[in-house]
Amino acid sequence: MTIKDIAERIYLRLPMWFTLLVEVLQYWCRLCKYNASFRTDNDLHKMQYTLLRENHVIEKGMSMKNPRKGFGQAKVTNLINRLQKYNKRYGKEDSRFLLYPLSTIKEYIRYQENDGVDVSRIKEAFDSLCEQSGYNADDLTVSSGISLYHSADIIKDAKGDFRSLLYSRHSVRYFKDELPSKEVIDEALTLASRTPSACNRQAWHTHVYFGKDAHDLLDMQGGCNGFAHDINCCIVVTADMKGFLNHEPFQCYIDGGLYAQNLMNSLHYLGLGTIPLSCGFLTYKLLRIQKRFGIPENEAMVAILGTGYMYDEMNIAQSTRKPFTITNTYH
Numbered sequence: 199m200t201i202k203d204i205a206e207r208i209y210l211r212l213p214m215w216f217t218l219l220v221e222v223l224q225y226w227c228r229l230c231k232y233n234a235s236f237r238t239d240n241d242l243h244k245m246q247y248t249l250l251r252e253n254h255v256i257e258k259g260m261s262m263k264n265p266r267k268g269f270g271q272a273k274v275t276n277l278i279n280r281l282q283k284y285n286k287r288y289g290k291e292d293s294r295f296l297l298y299p300l301s302t303i304k305e306y307i308r309y310q311e312n313d314g315v316d317v318s319r320i321k322e323a324f325d326s327l328c329e330q331s332g333y334n335a336d337d338l339t340v341s342s343g344i345s346l347y348h349s350a351d352i353i354k355d356a357k358g359d360f361r362s363l364l365y366s367r368h369s370v371r372y373f374k375d376e377l378p379s380k381e382v383i384d385e386a387l388t389l390a391s392r393t394p395s396a397c398n399r400q401a402w403h404t405h406v407y408f409g410k411d412a413h414d415l416l417d418m419q420g421g422c423n424g425f426a427h428d429i430n431c432c433i434v435v436t437a438d439m440k441g442f443l444n445h446e447p448f449q450c451y452i453d454g455g456l457y458a459q460n461l462m463n464s465l466h467y468l469g470l471g472t473i474p475l476s477c478g479f480l481t482y483k484l485l486r487i488q489k490r491f492g493i494p495e496n497e498a499m500v501a502i503l504g505t506g507y508m509y510d511e512m513n514i515a516q517s518t519r520k521p522f523t524i525t526n527t528y529h
């Protein structure tokens with residue numbers, strides 16, 4: 199290759215490099231402004247989102263197969279402290295937000311007391327928070343904590359109409375040892391291939407792991423502390439970055455996300471329990487996972503779906519939803 203060829207190549211690629219560099223810088227600026235790690239409690243919404251996250255950690259703890267006796271006391275104490283701060287800062291602006299986390303803490307106290315754990319200090323702090331925020335513990339009726347579900351009902355409802363499919367899917371955090379057959383996974387993958395994608399590129403890929411491989415993968419993922427080894431089958435959903443041009447650098451996550459949701463609903467429809475697990479990590483961690491588990495570097499990890507056969511009875515976190523009136527804007 200002559201120097202002229204090299205210069206021509208660079209010249210042709212410069213605009214694309216520049217476009218992507220500008221994109222990265224713009225994204226960096228937005229992250230510095232809007233990422234919830236920055237000035238968290240100075241922003242009502244950042245504070246609410248992070249409190250919801252902490253609230254979910256408590257619910258999730260209760261939904262495991264064998265929670266550690268007395269688990270989560272430090273986390274609940276921290277949550278109460280932050281809720282007090284929220285109430286002081288934003289109580290006048292949006293006090294109803296407190297109802298869900300307060301209901302979760304009420305359920306947590308009930309759960310621990312039933313288990314014979316002394317949580318009197320937490321109860322005191324909780325009572326004081328209720329008093330400060332003007333709520334009576336009896337007003338806290340938001341569906342929260344855990345509920346007991348029967349797999350027979352879930353499997354029946356999953357085969358009902360679309361509404362009952364959606365309402366019967368819940369994240370399940372422990373499964374029977376029996377592994378899902380390749381036939382049932384193949385059928386789910388066939389159903390999920392009906393997912394629409396930008397220009398029908400179908401850049402999604404899946405990688406399926408069973409048994410110890412699944413456990414090791416989840417240990418590395420790190421979001422399943424306490425239940426990683428109760429999930430015996432994992433499907434990693436990725437999207438091939440080679441499928442997208444320089445004006446659509448994030449499209450792989452959009453197409454991959456749509457596919458992951460459809461795959462999860464397909465598994466649910468076929469009678470398996472599922473849980474979506476995060477791949478929202480920094481690149482160095484994702485690439486380490488990809489190298490260890492044979493996922494090519496050109497694939498972007500989108501989500502891990504834990505799946506398996508459900509026990510007859512299971513505790514499942516309520517994960518109450520916001521009303522759509524909070525999340526929708528008609529223009």
Ligand SMILES: Cc1cc2nc3c(=O)[nH]c(=O)nc-3n(C[C@H](O)[C@H](O)[C@H](O)COP(=O)(O)O)c2cc1C
Nearest residue numbers: 254258367368369421422474475476477501515517
């Ligand atoms: C992208 C994504 C990542 C998630 N990551 C985790 C995770 O790492 N650990 C976990 O226990 N649950 C995880 N979940 C499950 C959520 O906690 C759960 O979907 C949410 O609380 C709603 O509950 P539901 O799935 O029962 O409707 C994740 C869900 C999504 C959609």
